[in-house]
């Protein structure tokens with residue numbers, strides 16, 4: 001029995017199918033990110049789960065109980081959900097303690113106070129009980145917003161881009177703390193983000209959306225290393241891309257042959273290679289090619305290097321490699337390149353909208 005379950009949920013705004021047949025279940029203690037580009041329907045799906053948007057079609061259940069299906073439609077306050085938004089949405093006229101106590105009206109005075117202190121302690125804000133939101137930093141306000149959401153011990157916590165207002169340096173720390181606190185509480189969490197790195201950092205499972213649909217769902221590494229299509233591969237970071245044609249179940253590339261058993265002869269394909277899959281200075285499959293260094297950029301812990309591979313009579317291939325070290329080589333130097341095939345993908349070229 002899942003803590004939260006969306007089944008075949010669809011939602012239109014006029015003619016626009018903002019959410020299109022979305023099904024997604026989240027277990028207690030699980031952290032799931034709904035990831036996708038702006039306008040793909042993430043927030044609408046989250047609002048439907050929360051009960052903030054009236055369900056048009058499909059079903060929403062929590063812990064096996066239907067909370068919305070066209071007949072039933074429980075309001076947000078009866079759904080056992082905690083909500084955290086991008087702008088924290090703290091009540092400005094209430095102290096931190098009163099903000100956190102807001103959803104605890106059902107508890108007696110003493111118990112309420114204990115719960116408020118306990119929860120503020122969990123997010124490291126117990127010293128700010130009597131402070132007002134405007135006196136707090138963005139990171140502190142975000143912690144209080146999280147405390148307010150989890151204080152009633154909801155079964156499900158829904159977060160909508162909760163870190164986008166924060167300083168970049170603070171974000172990783174607060175992301176870490178947020179996952180820890182939500183896991184400690186055993187809540188099922190659904191977080192909306194457009195940032196693939198944030199999703200990879202935080203999620204047990206990522207559901208990636210495009211044009212209202214979930215195109216792939218799975219653990220972060222699965223989406224990164226086995227993308228379902230070219231859109232997913234591109235969404236998780238830079239890729240080198242070159243065109244080829246399928247011939248007798250294979251695609252020939254300068255780096256050797258790739259099997260494409262599901263494609264017909266003559267099918268145009270794109271070969272996608274992650275920059276970190278380019279192995280520099282080695283032949284690993286006995287198939288390496290000589291390449292010329294065009295440009296090297298040191299990015300601190302990694303280096304990004306542009307190479308040119310001569311491709312016989314055809315156009316030269318330009319390939320970016322990302323290396324986990326400080327690589328330095330003069331432009332013009334010749335080096336052998338090969339590919340780590342785990343991060344090399346072949347997809348039909350005629351993928352819609354790519």
Ligand SMILES: Nc1ncnc2c1ncn2[C@@H]1O[C@H](COP(=O)(O)OP(=O)(O)OP(=O)(O)O)[C@@H](O)[C@H]1O
Pocket residue numbers: 013016018036037038039040041042043044045194
């Ligand atoms: N109340 C509304 N009325 C009309 N159209 C809406 C409404 N809310 C959202 N939309 C449209 O529905 C689509 C999905 O919006 P939604 O906010 O769910 O996307 P999103 O993936 O969360 O995007 P973002 O990351 O930019 O918030 C968008 O095209 C948006 O313009």
